[in-house]
Structure formats: structure tokens, C-alpha cells
Amino acid sequence: MSSLRELAQMLGLSITTVSRALDGYGDVAVATRERVLAAAETTGYRPNSAARRLRRGLTEIVTMVLPAEPGHFNEPLYIELLRSTGERLAQQGYDLTLIAALPGPDELKTYRRLIEGRRTDAIIVVRTRREDARLRYLTDIGFPFVAMGRSDFSEPYAYVDGDGEAAFHDAALRLAGLGHRRIGHLAAPSAFTFAHLRRSGFARAMRDSGLPGEIVEDSATEAGGYRAAGVMLAQAEPPSALLCATDSMALGAMRAVRERGLVAGRDIAIIGHDNIPAAAFSDPALATMELPIAATGRRLAEMALARIGGADPRDMTEINPVEFLPRASLGEARG
Amino acid sequence: MSSLRELAQMLGLSITTVSRALDGYGDVAVATRERVLAAAETTGYRPNSAARRLRRGLTEIVTMVLPAEPGHFNEPLYIELLRSTGERLAQQGYDLTLIAALPGPDELKTYRRLIEGRRTDAIIVVRTRREDARLRYLTDIGFPFVAMGRSDFSEPYAYVDGDGEAAFHDAALRLAGLGHRRIGHLAAPSAFTFAHLRRSGFARAMRDSGLPGEIVEDSATEAGGYRAAGVMLAQAEPPSALLCATDSMALGAMRAVRERGLVAGRDIAIIGHDNIPAAAFSDPALATMELPIAATGRRLAEMALARIGGADPRDMTEINPVEFLPRASLGEARG
């Protein structure tokens, strides 16, 4: 039933033996182990997690801390990430808890409460920033953590990231190859590493191809993309291609383009990043890039478990390639 | 420091007194309480959650079980729901854990593991279905739960829902009022209660206004909306208005409309539901409906806590009004 004691009593064995039988120690006779396992099965015995956590000093919980900014939060990406991470953790008997923490002066308080209250064994940090006090803090106190995304942080830490630099470099060169001579980049706030990397890749491609390359930065939302594209298109010689940091920005940019009577994919090329569901159904369909989000979630889970086990974060860095998805908004090669 | 024992030793008090001082019992002298609180503050004492959970028999965890179907999962709604629910629970010292469970024969296994392992104090069930074995199971074993969305379930249970029936009734009447005589409804799978209610509201409006009203059902995704709209528009006399169960479907429908050379908002009116971020930036902007998702999350949290406290679910039912957001895709009144 509910406790090891009851199970032991029922079997005429000691608590110790039952416990060790269930945990598969070599310490117990095969016949006994089977008897115990059978009894556990029929009575539906489940170890009390609070008790085992107390005794083992582990919570069997990994926590993902999500940035709570309303605008930046509602990206479909995260839900898929949560799903894949949670599933992988569950395979190991771990639970995934979720907390929201607003970036700002009180951000670390949330982490402290979590850690000092021993409410979690490891933390998954998402939406990393170039200067990220969270990585500093977690490293200093030696608490196991894994980051989704990189940071300008000198000490070794575990992370999984997409190769946004290469992806945006390649995408920009692709646009140049199609004949575009004025290419604009709608950048996300460069405090975020992902935004910085994508911008760097774009800038490198512009240097490589000897094109000017303009950049306008705004928030990584539809509204931000709309504003940034507005600025971009108000110029005397507006760009003929817009490389956008995210699909959300690209969808916003599309509206700005339409309002000026231009047709995306014909008058102006547009590329996004993330492959959100709406991207395939915009008008025209949005060319975009996709990173393997489910695999990323699984790797984050595995790394978190490894860090809990004491593994060295030095060996736990992974940068995944990003897949380019050409769609109508990319347009054709131009004369 | 880390334990009550150390704190007590340091203060020359018993563990009991320190514990009771921290919990605010009237049992301890004011001076002592303040001394204890001060010491707890400076040493940064945090109670060990596993120990308190074991002793109190509560996990201080609420679990949200998300449907893991890839297509249905990535709705931005859920992330906002998670955020608001989690924040409200955190105010009460509760954590929110998340697990994914595929609907199907093994779905209840996930619930059983959760409950029998005492890994959670309450469950939040989302995306309810008309016939929902989960509600039956949870009610039968008397486990505290709260549903987001209703179900055809005879016994009392706690839920928060939007009034999709009224919303779709009103939206359909609004279309009729604009002069539309052939109105189509792109329905989501009617096994889901939300889909059934929206469809019922639509059907009632058709009866009220004496219009035929056609319905095509498909999955609640962009692809589903695209297919359903294709069927709808292939008819001899296609509808002049499409009321879609979700924004995702509506965005898919828009593509089908475009491909037939029609212009949404001029040749055909389109309405969605959810107000996903992309809806305001589609071409034309998508008229939609919005339910107060953050408030819903908070209420779910509060109800879950109340259920844990033993409150009767009978009094815990809440149906919120849905706000209509007219946008360009609604079009003008027609001669």
C-alpha cells in the first residue's frame, strides 16, 4: 500500500530488505526480490517522494526559470521546450517545475529562494543575456545549472544553443547572392545573446560581401518588427531585403511593408527565425530558420541530470545548426 | 544557517520554540520571536522543503498536465497561463510543476504516478474533453483538481472557462447583422468541450436568425483551418463569412481564401478566437475574441489551493465573458 513498513509487514520482511529489493541491490536473494516486486506491483506501492527526498538530500526536481516579460514570453517555442525537457526528465523520475522571474533587481531573489529552500536540484536558465548575473551567481555558489543560449561569461558552464551567428551569416549571404545590394537587419535587443549573435552573423556577411548593411533594433515582437521596419523603409534608399531576428518581428515587418504598398517576396525579401506556426501561413509565406527545439529540450534535461550527478560543465557545450526554410517571402533572384 | 537545529543552538533555544516563532504562533514571547526572526534573516535560514513536506503530508506543489499533442500544444495561450498560475501559487509558497501526457490509453497512468507517488497536492487539467476520463478518475479517488474548461460530467467539479457559447453566438449574430446570409463555421474537433461550445453557440445563432449555417470540422491548427476553408469554399455557393474556432484555424483559412483570389475583409469576413500575437499582424488584421487568460490562471491557482484546503468544488465554477475585437478581417456591412 502506501508505506514501505506496511509492505514489509505484509511480506514478513524487514523494511531494509524490501527497500533494497526494490532498488535492485545484489544484496537480496532472487526469490525474495521477485516476491517483493510482485507485492509492490499488486498493492500499487509508490515510494513517498518527500521521504526519499529528505533522506537522499535530492529533490528530484529540475526548475526552468522563464522570463516573465509579457511581450517576450508568449513564444510557442517555449512550450515545446518545456514539453521535451519535461518528458526527458520524467524518464529519470524527475519532475520539471516552472517559475517566472522578471529580469531586474529582484531576479536573483527568485533564484535564492529556490536554491536555499532546496526546492530544486538544478536550474535551467533560458533567454540568456550577454551580461548575465544569473550565471555569475549560480557559478559562484556552485549550483548545478544549464543554460539555453550562451553568454559573455568567462567561466565554463553548460549550454545548448543554436548557431545563430552562422545562420544569419549564411542567410545574409544568400540574400546577397540573390542580387540584393541593400540589406537591412531588424535586430532584437542586443543585451540578449541570441540577438547579438544573429546581428554579428549579419554584420560579418556584410563585411564579407562588401555591402553596407543597415541595422535597426527594437523589441523581439510583432510590434517591434513593425516599428523597426517602418524606420528602415522611411529611408531615402530603403533596403530590398529584411533579415529579421525572429518570426514575430518578421510578421510585424510584413505589415509595415504592406502599408507602404510594397509586396513582400516581390519588392522586398523577408526572412525570419523560429518557424512559428503562423509563419507558414502568412502572406506571403515567411522564409525562416528553425532550430531543433525538441532535441534541445532533451539535451538540456540530460545536461541538467549530468550536472546534478557532478559532471564537469566543461564538456557540456552544444551548438546546433539551424535549418533554413525558403518560402515565398524570400523572393526570386533579381536582375 | 541550513537547519532549525543549528539556528536553535545558536540562539540557545529549543527547536520547537524556533519553529513556532517562525510560524508566528502566539505561544512565544514577543521578544523571543523577534530575536528568532532577526537571526533567521541574517543567517538566511530557509526551511527544508522536503522535511516539511514529509511531516505535513503536503507537497506544496500543484501540477498542470498539458496535452502533449505536438500540433495542439504550441499555443501561446498556455505559456501565459503557466506564468499567471505559477505566480499566484508562488505567493502561497507553492510550486507549479508541469507534465506532459499524451491523450490515449496511457494518459491516466501519468496521473496515477503523480498521485500515488504523492508528488503533488492538486492537479490542473487543461483542454478538457466532453467525455473526460480524467475528471471521472480524479473525482472517484477524491483527489483535488481544477479544470480549465468544462466537460459533460455530471458530478460537481471546479472549473474556469470562457463563455465560448455566448461568444460564438454573438459573433455569428454580428455577422448576420452585417448582412451575411451564408455563414460558415470552421469547427475544432468536437470531442473538445471548447470546440463543442463554440459550435453550439454558432448553431444557436443560425437558428435564431433563420440562416442555414454550414460547419466543417478539422484540427485546431493553421493546417486544419486551411483544409476546412478549402472544403467550405469549394461549394457552389460558398459562404461570405467564416467564423473560426481558433485564430490558428483562421490564419489557415486566410491562406485558403487568398489562394482562391478572394480578399478577406472585402469578399469574405473572417473571425477567429484567442487573440494570438500574430492575429493583429495578419493581412488583413484578424478580428478575434479574447478571454482574460491571466485572470484565468490566477483563478485556477486560487481554486486549486482552496481544493487542497478541502473546499467544496460545488461553489467553484466560473465562466468568464469573452471580449470581441473587431479588426479589418471583419469587413463592412454589405448591401
Add this chain to the structure above:
DNA sequence: AACCTCTTCCAAAACGTTTCGGATGACATT
């Protein structure tokens, strides 16, 4: 002085698990 009331404190048990350090026999070895 005896009794009662109140305030303030505390010892010890309990929650259910894991694990340390043996105990008990059976059997083989010397």
C-alpha cells in the same frame, strides 16, 4: 499557604525513506 491561571518554553515522537554496520547461518577450507 494552597490553588489556579497564564505565559513561555521544551522533549520527544512522528512523517517514510535510505544506508551503515553488522548478525545469522550455511558451507567450504584448513
Add this chain to the structure above:
DNA sequence: AATGTCATCCGAAACGTTTTGGAAGAGGTT
């Protein structure tokens, strides 16, 4: 017959908290 080895098993401690059921003393009342 003493010793050693091996396979099984178990008692008891420990994890850190909450809570029960008082104890000790101060002060008031009769």
C-alpha cells in the same frame, strides 16, 4: 574443531521539520 567465506537479511540511525502534551515559573486569588 576451528576458521573463513559467502549469501541474505535486519536493527537502528539519520534526514529536518511540525506538533503533541506537557513542564516551569510568575503572578493573582482565595
